Amino acid sequence: MNRSFESIKAKLQQIDGRGYKAYREIAGRWDFPTFTLHIDHVQGDPFAAPSRVRVLISAEVARFEPALYSTLSRTTGICWLLAHRFGEEAHHRSDFRGSGKSGKIQMEAPGQEVLVQTATLIHADGAVEARFTVGLPARGRTVLGQQAAALLLDDLPAIVSASLLSEAYPPKQLWQHVATNEDADALRTTISQCNWIAFVADGAILPRRSGIDDRPLPGNEAIPFASPDSLRQEVELPHAGKISGLAIPEGVILIVGGGYHGKSTLLRAIERGVYNHCPGDGRELVVSQADLVKIRAEDGRSVVGVNISPFINDLPLGQSTTNFSTANASGSTSQAAAIMEALEVGAIGLLIDEDTAATNFMIRDARMQKLVPKEHEPITPLIDRVRQLYTERGVSSILVIGGSGDYLDVADTVLAMHNFAPTDVTAQAQSVAQQQPTQRQSEAVAPLPESLNRRPIPHSIDPSRGKRAVDIKTRGLQRIQFGQENIDLNAVEQLVAWGQTRAIGEAIWYAGQHYFDGQRTLEEVFQQVCEDVERDGLDVLDSRKVGNLARFRKHELAAALNRLRMLRVG
Ligand code: ADP
Ligand code: MG
Numbered sequence: 001m002n003r004s005f006e007s008i009k010a011k012l013q014q015i016d017g018r019g020y021k022a023y024r025e026i027a028g029r030w031d032f033p034t035f036t037l038h039i040d041h042v043q044g045d046p047f048a049a050p051s052r053v054r055v056l057i058s059a060e061v062a063r064f065e066p067a068l069y070s071t072l073s074r075t076t077g078i079c080w081l082l083a084h085r086f087g088e089e090a091h092h093r094s095d096f097r098g099s100g101k102s103g104k105i106q107m108e109a110p111g112q113e114v115l116v117q118t119a120t121l122i123h124a125d126g127a128v129e130a131r132f133t134v135g136l137p138a139r140g141r142t143v144l145g146q147q148a149a150a151l152l153l154d155d156l157p158a159i160v161s162a163s164l165l166s167e168a169y170p171p172k173q174l175w176q177h178v179a180t181n182e183d184a185d186a187l188r189t190t191i192s193q194c195n196w197i198a199f200v201a202d203g204a205i206l207p208r209r210s211g212i213d214d215r216p217l218p219g220n221e222a223i224p225f226a227s228p229d230s231l232r233q234e235v236e237l238p239h240a241g242k243i244s245g246l247a248i249p250e251g252v253i254l255i256v257g258g259g260y261h262g263k264s265t266l267l268r269a270i271e272r273g274v275y276n277h278c279p280g281d282g283r284e285l286v287v288s289q290a291d292l293v294k295i296r297a298e299d300g301r302s303v304v305g306v307n308i309s310p311f312i313n314d315l316p317l318g319q320s321t322t323n324f325s326t327a328n329a330s331g332s333t334s335q336a337a338a339i340m341e342a343l344e345v346g347a348i349g350l351l352i353d354e355d356t357a358a359t360n361f362m363i364r365d366a367r368m369q370k371l372v373p374k375e376h377e378p379i380t381p382l383i384d385r386v387r388q389l390y391t392e393r394g395v396s397s398i399l400v401i402g403g404s405g406d407y408l409d410v411a412d413t414v415l416a417m418h419n420f421a422p423t424d425v426t427a428q429a430q431s432v433a434q435q436q437p438t439q440r441q442s443e444a445v446a447p448l449p450e451s452l453n454r455r456p457i458p459h460s461i462d463p464s465r466g467k468r469a470v471d472i473k474t475r476g477l478q479r480i481q482f483g484q485e486n487i488d489l490n491a492v493e494q495l496v497a498w499g500q501t502r503a504i505g506e507a508i509w510y511a512g513q514h515y516f517d518g519q520r521t522l523e524e525v526f527q528q529v530c531e532d533v534e535r536d537g538l539d540v541l542d543s544r545k546v547g548n549l550a551r552f553r554k555h556e557l558a559a560a561l562n563r564l565r566m567l568r569v570g
Contacts, residue, residue, distance in 0.1 A: 005032045009149055016145025020045050023136050023143060034061050035160060037152070040545065045141060046100035050133035054545060055160055059126030063166040068174055069122040077181030078174060080278055082120040083110050085163040086130060093155050094134075097147040101135030105155060108132075108548040112214045112283075113275040113496045114181055116551035118538050120164070128164050131547025176279050179239035184276040187287040190235050194247065197349045197396050198270045198288040199235070201245035202227055205282025206262070206269040207420075216282035225286075228415070228424040243285060246422065250349075251412030252386050253398045254429075255422075262420035263400045264353050270398060271351050271494055274553065292349040292398075293342040293555050296356035297331040298491035304562070305569040310385055310448050311336035311361070312378050321378075322449075327565065331358030332379050337562075339382075344452035345523050345558045349396040350389070352382075354403060356491075363404045366439040374443060384444035386410055392448050406440060408433040456516045456525060456561075460568035463509050472505045474498065480505040485565055492559045499550030504560045506541035507533070507552070511561070518570065522561070526554040 008030045015022040023042045030037045034057065041052040069075040090105040097103025107130070108119045121129040134156075137147035162168050191199050200206075204225040207217040216222065227246035234244045248270070255263045273288030302325075309321045312333055329337060335358050339350060354362065364381045387410050389395040401407045408414065414429040415422045463483040465471035473481045477498050478489040482505060489495055495504075507529050514532075515525040530553075532540050538549040561567060 003028070003030050005030065005153070008037075009153060012145040012149045012152070014145070015143050018143050020136075020138050020141045020143060023051075023148075026148075032157065034157070035164075037156070043136060046098065046102055046135065046138040050101050050104065050106065050135045052544070052546065053132055053134050054547070055130045055132075055156070055164070057128040057130075057160070057164055059128075062122075062126060062128040062164060064122065064126060064128070064174075065166070065171075066126060068178055069126065071182070072116070073182045073185045074178045075122050076114060076116050076276075077177040077179075079117065079120045079122060080110050080114045080181075081169070081174070081177045082122075082128070082130070082164055083107060083117065084278075085168070086120065086132070086159060089159040089162045090132070093159055094151065095155070097135075097137040097151060098139050098144050100138070102137040102144070103147060103151055104133075104135040105151070105159065106133050108499055108550075110278070111497055112277055112281045113272070114184075114278050115275065115497055115500070116538070117497075117499055118545075118549045119499075119547040130160070130164055131545060133547075180279045180284050181276050183237040183239050184284060184287055186238050187235060187285060188290065191247070191287060192289050194233075195250050196233075196247040196289075197250055197253075197292060197398070198248040198273055199233075199245055199285070200225055200227065200248070200266070200269065200273075201243050201285030202232075204245070204269070204284075204286050206265050206286070208265075216280075222282070223420040226421055228422055230424040230426075231413070231415075237285075240285070245285065246415075248398065249413060250394075250396045251390055252396065252410055253413045253415065254407055254411045255398065255400045255415050255417060256402060256425070256429075257417035259402060261417045263402060263417045264355055265420075266415075266417060266422070267351055267353050267398065267400050272496070274494060275496060289348060290553070291347050291555070292351055293347040294351045294493045295335060295338045295342060296352070296491055296493065297358040297361065298334040298338070299329060299331045299358075301329050301334050301337075301488070301491070301563055302327050302565045303329050303333065303337040304565075304567050305454055306337045306340050307449060307452055308333060308336040308340055310444075311339070311380050311382070313380070314375075314378050332361040334358075335361045335382075340452055341558060341562050342555065343393065343395065344454070345526055345554050347395060347555065349398065351398050353400040355400070362401075363406055364440070364443070365404070365406055366441075369440055369443075380443045383407055383410055384442050385448070388444060388448050405432070405436075406438045409438065453521050453523075454569040455518060455521050456512075457568040457570050458516045458518050459512075460516070461508065461512045461564060461566055463512075470509065472509060474501045474505050477501055480508075480560060482508060482564060483566075487560055487563050489560060489563070492556055492563075494553070495556045495559075497550045499548050500552040500556060503533075503538055503541055503549040504552050504557050506549070507557050508561055508564065510541050511557075522558065522569070526557055529557065530554045 038054040087109040094105035137144040205216045233247035277283045408429045416425040480487040
């Protein structure tokens with residue numbers, strides 16, 4: 001069969017006015033003048049999920065300079081730009097053309113974080129691939145052939161030309177995206193070599209527009225970050241050259257200061273610093289070590305077989321805390337479980353904000369120790385474990401604490417935020433701690449136990465629902481429907497893209513099928529899955545070549561599996 005550009009035009013004319021099913025005839029490959037179009041999946045009707053489509057452009061046509069895609073770091077920066085531009089162009093050019101989603105061309109939009117994703121790819125030979133969806137136009141359930149021709153033969157080539165070819169961009173812009181991503185990766189390597197857990201560059205813009213808009217607060221409203229002299233370090237980056245900023249050392253770090261002075265904003269920037277950011281974000285040079293994990297209280301979650309005894313002991317009714325399971329955790333038990341789970345998969349630092357922590361998990365002050373004797377209190381608060389975590393395990397903590405001065409006793413470094421600017425108040429904090437002893441008794445007697453070594457039981461997770469053997473869907477960023485169950489990810493704050501959630505949904509099942517063998521520990525399973533994705537790409541998780549997956553960390557994969565109520569471990 002002739003698969004030329006003219007023949008798809010003829011085909012669309014031929015099916016014009018027929019029932020929607022006639023669109024099946026345009027599935028497959030078509031050769032356009034400058035690219036090939038692959039219609040991988042044709043939707044069943046105009047209201048169903050839109051049709052899945054890919055465009056492939058040869059290196060000779062795309063003409064990106066090889067240096068722009070010579071490393072994963074560079075390619076990832078460029079692919080972010082291509083996806084961003086494609087999305088914008090599709091939004092402007094694709095038209096509403098009939099019922100349902102008719103006429104819409106849509107690509108998974110990248111957010112402020114620059115992630116490896118599947119919407120746009122540059123292959124090793126320089127060929128460019130774009131994956132997106134189109135709503136094939138209909139009136140009612142009748143094919144609108146003319147409209148489909150306008151969509152595929154006019155709109156689409158225009159979008160491709162404006163977003164997927166080198167000539168669509170000034171060379172400077174392309175290099176800016178390469179440089180920004182490469183510098184962030186270089187900075188992450190440097191900070192781990194220097195044993196810093198995070199770096200916040202001078203001049204960075206940390207605040208966001210709003211809780212639902214992750215773009216930076218406009219320049220005239222935001223106060224740029226300025227590091228305190230005593231903690232300022234200089235770093236040499238491949239593109240930006242010499243930069244300076246706050247180098248956060250290992251250990252126990254407190255962020256103190258008055259309410260509304262920018263404490264949570266700083267912590268949030270650090271927690272997002274495990275990812276790179278796009279040019280113009282303001283956090284391009286706010287970079288953290290890859291294995292920092294945000295911890296928070298999350299009452300109501302499920303916990304499966306976790307040793308929370310370093311924090312919780314002697315629960316009512318003799319419930320085990322060395323092998324703690326519950327369908328409905330409390331604030332403190334959920335926070336204890338989250339810490340032990342994070343350690344299990346190799347966290348090197350914990351990030352905790354008092355805004356989202358359980359108070360009784362964080363502190364028990366001297367008066368409360370008098371009133372409620374230790375024998376009646378199951379909780380050993382974090383204040384009595386946080387140093388051990390560092391000295392025995394090398395796990396640092398950054399804690400936002402505005403309310404409890406007791407923590408001054410256990411801190412290595414104290415940063416005070418005042419009017420959105422940090423100062424180093426470590427020395428003052430130490431003298432306050434000496435002058436005003438708290439009288440509280442340390443409650444941690446034993447060393448920390450061995451890390452968790454849970455082994456998931458084969459076949460313990462079942463993705464089937466009704467007639468479907470595998471039914472895994474995501475409902476936005478924070479919900480995965482896995483078989484009969486919903487996994488609630490609202491409290492997993494370092495999950496940043498819907499594409500990550502989708503990939504994690506698939507990865508749970510992939511892990512279950514390939515690596516739940518009763519031998520491997522959860523840590524080994526997650527490590528293996530992440531290695532597979534790194535080596536073979538996200539398509540290992542979904543062979544249909546979908547465009548809506550993004551790279552995730554083992555920590556968020558672990559967080560999702562840990563919240564799957566059907567999980568069983570040995
Ligand atoms: P805290 O945790 O100390 O109570 P937040 O970090 O929540 O304070 O910040 C309070 C408000 O100030 C937020 O609306 C935040 O966006 C804004 N903000 C934070 N940092 C800056 C800054 N550098 N410049 C301008 N506004 C900021
Ligand atoms: Mg706060």
